[in-house]
Amino acid sequence: MKVPAIKLDPRLKIAFLAIFSLVLFFLFYSISVEPRSYSITRLEIEGAPAKVVFLADLHIRDSNAGYIRSVVEKVNSLDPDIVLISGDFILSNAKDLEHISLLSQLKGRKYAVLGNHDYFSSINLAGSRMKVGEKREANFTVQGYNVSVMDDGLYSQEMGDDVKQRLEEAGFRVLKNEYEVLDVGDKEILLVGLDDCWAGKTHLPPNLPAADYSIYLLHEPECIADWDYNLMLTGHTHGGQIVFPIIGAPQSLFGMYSFSGMLLDEPNKKSYVTRGVGSYPMLFGIADMRFNCPPEIVLING
Ligand SMILES: [Fe+2]
Numbered sequence: 001m002k003v004p005a006i007k008l009d010p011r012l013k014i015a016f017l018a019i020f021s022l023v024l025f026f027l028f029y030s031i032s033v034e035p036r037s038y039s040i041t042r043l044e045i046e047g048a049p050a051k052v053v054f055l056a057d058l059h060i061r062d063s064n065a066g067y068i069r070s071v072v073e074k075v076n077s078l079d080p081d082i083v084l085i086s087g088d089f090i091l092s093n094a095k096d097l098e099h100i101s102l103l104s105q106l107k108g109r110k111y112a113v114l115g116n117h118d119y120f121s122s123i124n125l126a127g128s129r130m131k132v133g134e135k136r137e138a139n140f141t142v143q144g145y146n147v148s149v150m151d152d153g154l155y156s157q158e159m160g161d162d163v164k165q166r167l168e169e170a171g172f173r174v175l176k177n178e179y180e181v182l183d184v185g186d187k188e189i190l191l192v193g194l195d196d197c198w199a200g201k202t203h204l205p206p207n208l209p210a211a212d213y214s215i216y217l218l219h220e221p222e223c224i225a226d227w228d229y230n231l232m233l234t235g236h237t238h239g240g241q242i243v244f245p246i247i248g249a250p251q252s253l254f255g256m257y258s259f260s261g262m263l264l265d266e267p268n269k270k271s272y273v274t275r276g277v278g279s280y281p282m283l284f285g286i287a288d289m290r291f292n293c294p295p296e297i298v299l300i301n302g
Contacts, residue, residue, distance in 0.1 A: 004021070005010060006025070008245075013174055013276050014267065019192070022071060026291065029291070030242065030289045030290060030291040031238065031287045031288070031289055033277070033289070034293075034297075035064075035067075035279045035288040035289065035290045035295065036067050036196075036289040037294050037295070038072075038074070038277065038294060038295040038297055039294050039295070039296055039297075040070060040074075040078075040296075040297045040298075040299055041274075041296055041297070041298045041299070042117045042299050042300075042302065043272065043298060043299070043300045044277070044301060045270060045300055045301060046267070047212070047213050047229060047230060047253070048230070048231055048300050048301055049081070049082065049180075049182075049184040049185075049187065049189050049213065049300075049301065050081065050184075050214070050299065050300075050301040050302060051079060051080050051081040051082070051108075051299075051300075051302045052080065052081065052082045052083075052084060052178065052215075052299070052300040052301065052302070053078055053080040053082070053083045053084070053108070053297065053298065053299055053300075053302070054083075054084045054085075054086070054187075054233050054272075054274060054275065054289075054294070054298040054299075054300060055071075055075070055083070055084070055085045055086075055274070055276075055277050055297060055298070056085060056086040056087060056219070056233075056235025056274045056276045056278045056280075057087070057088040057235045057236065057238055057276030057277060057278050058071075058088065058103075058276075058278045059089075059090065059091040059100065059277075059278035059279065060090060060091075060096055060099040060100060060278065061078070061086055061093065061096040061118065061278075062096070062099075063089050063276060063288070064278055064279075064288065065099050065102065067098070067278075068277070068278070069102055069105075069176065071277055071295075071297065072102060072103065072105050073105075074297060075106060075107075075297060075298070076105070076106065076107045078297075078299055078302055079107070079191055079302075080106075080107060080108040080299075081108055081109065081165060081184070082108055082109045082110075082111070082182070082184075083106050083107075083108045083109070083110045083111070084111050084112075084215070084217055084233060084239075085103075085110075085112045085113075085172075085237075086112075086113050086115070086217045086219050086233055086234055086235045086274075087112070087113050087114050087115025087116075087117075087118060087196065087219035087235060087236070087276075088115035088116070088117040088118060088158075088219065088235065088236065088276070089103075089112075089114075089115075089117075089118055089163055089166075089167065090118060090163060090295070091117055091123075091278075091280060091281075092115055092117065092120065092123050094159065094162070097162055097163065097166050098209055100163065100166035100167075100169075100170055100191075101166065101169065101170055102170075103167070103171075103172070104136060104169070104170035104171055106170075106171070108150055108196070109182070110170075110171050110172045110173070111172065111173050111174075111175060111180070111191060111193060111194065112167050112172045112173070112174050112175070112193070113174070113175055113176070113193040113194060113196070113205020113217045113218060113219060113221075114160055114163060114164065114174065114176070114195060114196050114219065115196055115219035115235070115236060115254070116196055116197075116198035116199065116219060116220070116236070118159065118163040118196065119155040119156055119157070119159055119161055119194065119196055119198075119199040120155055120156040121154065121155035121158040121198045121199040122154065122155075122157050122198055123210075127154070128254065128256055129254060129255060129256075130152070130223075131150065131198055132228065132256070133257040134149055134150045134152065135150065135222065135223075137149040137152075138150055138268060139185070139231060140221075140223065140224075140225050141225060141226075142225050142226050142227060144200075145203065145204065145225050146203075147197050147200050147201075147202050147203075147223060148180070148200050149200065150177070150197060150198055150199070150200035151200025151201070151225060152198060152200070152263075155198075160196070160199070164176075166193070172194070173277065174300040175191070175192070175194075175217065176193065176195040176201070177193070177194055177195045177201070177202070177203050177204070177205050178192075178193055178229050179191060179192045179193070179204055179205050179208060179209075180193075181211060185240060187211075187212040188211045188212050189211060189212065189214070189215060190208065190209065190210075190211035190212065190213070190214040191214075191215050191216075191217070192204070192208065192215070192216045192217070192229070193206065193216075193217045194216065194217065194218040195214065196219055196220075197218065197220045197222075197223035198220060199220075202223055204220065204225075204227060205292055206228065208228075213230050213231075214228070214229050214230045214231070215229070215231045215232075215233065216229040216231070216232045217233050217234075217235060218232065218233075218234050219235060219236050220234065220236045221234040221236060221237065221257065221263060221271070221273045222236075222257050223272060223277045224263075229269065229271075230268055230269060230270070231269075231270050231271075231272070231300075232263075232264070232270070232271040232272070233270070233272055233274070233298075234263075234272070234273050234274070234275045235273065235276050236257075236273075236276075237251075237256075237257045237258050237259055237260055237273060238258075238260075238275060238276045238279060238280070238290075239258060239259075239260035239274075239275035239276070239293040239296075240258030240259075240293055241279055241280070241282070241283070241288065241289060241290050241291075242289060242291045242293065243258070243291065243292040244292065245292065246291065249293075259273055260271060260273045260274065260275045260296075272298065274296050274298050275293055275294070275295060275296040276295060277295050277296070277297065278295070279281075279295070
């Protein structure tokens with residue numbers, strides 16, 4: 001029996017073809033181009049030290065090691081005095097630890113804090129949604145700051161310790177609720193590094209000394225309190241990775257934060273969330289994807 005051919009209105013055919021082409025373009029561009037097309041954001045911040053490079057969310061693994069190597073070369077070409085990285089060095093696999101040694105090539109004084117992926121804390125969608133609930137029970141005020149409720153025991157202290165050790169071998173000082181006073185020219189810069197919030201570990205070190213300028217590093221921007229900092233540097237959101245014009249980031253539909261850029265912009269108090277360098281894989285975990293949200297290297301006063 002002959003199946004009758006379906007006759008489509010030519011305008012409908014063109015519409016189908018246009019939508020199909022758009023989807024193909026979106027998939028090609030967001031998988032093959034944008035995840036490796038970093039941009040450099042130059043921040044001019046009065047009072048902050050010069051030649052500071054800030055990165056986050058490298059998520060180093062086999063599939064992006066070559067790309068991370070190119071980022072390291074780019075950062076070195078910016079001749080940084082200080083390199084700050086606010087967490088998520090790995091993604092979800094202990095074998096990726098070996099790639100952290102790539103960062104030994106970075107020039108400058110190097111400081112880091114750990115992120116939730118470094119502790120394997122809530123690194124899937126279900127875990128992330130669980131954190132949304134736990135966060136409601138935490139106290140983010142300066143006086144009563146307490147995120148211990150986020151310590152649900154579902155993370156790996158061993159992995160966090162291993163990441164820290166690899167970073168130290170690569171020349172980093174890893175700050176876990178600790179501070180360091182850096183001499184930069186004739187100024188003293190207070191650098192405070194806060195441990196991961198999703199693992200319930202963040203608290204401010206006591207008796208912080210006065211300094212000419214203070215920079216705080218933390219992984220999750222949602223865990224910031226109104227502390228007495230000049231510049232807060234966070235990551236974690238990846239800016240949403242996929243950001244459609246008008247609609248925004250689908251990630252926010254799951255209650256997850258997708259903001260990036262200047263969160264707070266007062267004359268002596270700024271808070272910046274980077275889109276990050278790496279990406280987490282989408283399409284059921286098979287491909288890094290970014291759209292309208294390229295990876296970012298942040299250069300402060302450089
Ligand atoms: Fe991340």
